[in-house]
Amino acid sequence: MTIEQAFTTAVQFQQSGRADEACRLYERIIAQDRTFAPAINNLGLLYADRGRTAEAAALFRRALMLTPAALNSWNNLGSLLYRLGRRGEAATAYRASARLKPDQPAVLNELGILLEGLQRLDEAEEVFGRAVALVPDEAEYANNHGALLRMAHRLDEAAVRFRRAIALNPQHSGAYSNLGSTVKDRGAFWEALLAFRRARTLDPAFAGAHWNESLVRLLIGDFVEGWRRYEWRWKHGRLPSPQRSFVQPRWDGSALQGRRLLVYWEQGFGDVLQFVRYLPLLAREAGEQGRIFLECQHTLAPVLRSLPGVTVVETGGPLPDFDVQIPVMSLPLLFGTRLETVPSRVPYLSAEPALVARWAERLRAAAGGLKVGIVWAGSPTHGNDRNRSIGLAPFARLAAIPGVTLVSIQKGPTEGLAADPPGGFPILNLSPDIRDFADTAAIMAGLDLVICVDTSVAHLAGALGVPVWVFIPFAPDWRWMLDREDSPWYPTMRLFRQSAPGRWDDAIDRIEDALRHRASDHRADEGAAQDMPVQGVEA
Structure with missing residues (x-):
């Protein structure tokens, strides 16, 4: 069997899912001819699928040294580097591919996403524009171009792109959600609410749509529905602090009856300062037998120690024994806070x-x-x-x-x-x-x-x-x-x-x-x- 015949057989193995046989055959081919770039490239793909990412990247680079104009190797290297979080190197690989063959809309789209993440917005806008020009009827390209324009605060242009994506694909929940965020920034809050509702109707598990809808509902004073949907923040995955995992159960708002409650911080300093107003109320409810603990950031701890009936512990230190726990920004939901029942008595903090x-x-x-x-x-x-x-x-x-x-x-x-x-x-x-x-x-x-x-x-x-x-x-x-x-x-x-x-x-x-x-x-x-x-x- 010649090397060419062996390569054809290895490709057939790879395409039919017989990865182990394909891998062994590619390795034999390369052992016989260390310059056979197609086998080197394809072996890199198999290694990448198996998690051998460093070896895969080395194989793609080796293939490119042998055939610098190989589009597949540039694209494979870019895809792998993107998966590894090496976005700058990935963008370089995709850009090389785009220079060799400018009419690759999928490559341009991926390059645009990378450049956007690198905050190279002008370059990303130009690349997305080229992808859209090549395939004007692709909803995903229009949506991604719109997301870039929104990031650049070109809101009117972004809205046009999102509406174009929706016209091309009326089931595109992401485009509806992006449109909602864009018109919200322009002050069209009711239109934003309708867009978010449509997005979550199309995809009931779309956490971002639920989360964004909650923000609009709270903004317009619909606290009942707003607080309920605000709980989607954890599934949205874009908060500065992750949801904590404890053995102790989450407090459900039932009578504390002497139980010890840990309230822990989330998000920014302002969020904590705003919502610790509920803790003195909890301390009164817990009574003499109960305890309210607050875990907070180091820089906030000195001023939060003035909260009456609350024991403050700093993040990173040992936690006290507690029976139930709750993140601080879930307290308005458990208190059933409406506009007319906001606990607004001040001061609830004091200076030393x-x-x-x-x-x-x-x-x-x-x-x-x-x-x-x-x-x-x-x-x-x-x-x-x-x-x-x-x-x-x-x-x-x-x-x-x-x-x-x-x-x-x-x-x-x-x-x-x-x-x-x-x-x-x-x-x-x-x-x-x-x-x-x-x-x-x-x-x-x-x-x-x-x-x-x-x-x-x-x-x-x-x-x-x-x-x-x-x-x-x-x-x-x-x-x-x-x-x-x-x-x-x-x-x-x-x-x-x-x-x-x-x-x-x-x-x-x-x-x-x-x-x-x-x-x-x-x-x-x-x-x-x-x-x-x-x-x-x-x-």
Whole structure:
């Protein structure tokens, strides 16, 4: 049997599922002729299927050294590297294949997905555009192109692509869900709700559609259905923290009757700060025989220790003995929280008295007039940070208001801006000396007002009962709801909403006007206090 005949037989074995025989025959062929690239490539495929990924990658590269123009080897290498999470190398392999043969829509589609994941959005857009041009009637390509455009915040164009995908394939649940997310960002919340509902009707197990629908329902005030669908968050698989696994059962909301309950954190700092309001209520229900434990992030622990009736333990340390457990953001569902029953009494957190005294002395020495803490950016890893963070420059207008002292309590990558503000406007920079949320809480106790973007500081101020004004994006996070200047969660909070996507001018104008009135009232109050006569004491 010649090598060519052996190769033909090996291919037949491979195609008929006789992988072991095919593998042995390819190995014999390569032993006879180390330059027979087709056998080397096909053996790489069999090794990849068996999990021998390093050997498979080496075989594909060896085949390419022998035949650099082999499309199959480039595509096989790209596919393997993608499976291994080596996205940059995979993109290089697919790009090489696309250069050799530009009219491969499937390869272009895969390359576009990789480039999108690498945040090379301009390149990805060009590649997806080529795939769509080659096969304009392929729904998946239109959907993927739309997802890229949405990531680039080209929402109108993205919506066109998703509608095209739906027209081509009316059963495409992913395109419906993507369309829902896109029109939601444009403020078309009812249209978004219908799209998510259609997506989950087509695919009842589509966790992303259930999760996204829950966010819209909470946004419009449908708490009953919203909290129920919010539980799909764990199956959605895109939360920053995974669902925990415990031997102890999950608490079902039944009477605690002396049982010990562990409440554990999930998602971001702000989420924890907002929903720990339920723990003092649980402590009262558990009674003297029960215990409420809260597991939380290290940086939050100092301020959360002020929760009455709650024992705080930090993540990474040993957990106490407990009988039942629950993630913190499932508490509204178990409490049956509706808009009219939100537990809104504040403060439910308090600052440490010793820290309050220390920071108050520093504030008295360095700041006069109306003391306003400011935060201009959230975490850059937050999925919506581009829309919610506004930067430090807009605060220059507030610094120019007579009688106002701005105080930086910003933490994170942009806190250094306070050392050299744009245009040099005056600001008291406390950021470098803030260690954790306990320091931030203590500083807030000495401030007259906090003005911030939608980030954890807003929740901390609200939980402390500190007056706080919050910049809210046009398409807001669900907890801020729609068309209201107040928050049902925080009585001391005032919301200043963006009037159009990407434009903060109106919100800044309204905050500036409101702050001018507040500063004027503050000066009047200080003047009245100074003019008040001192009453003598009769002997």
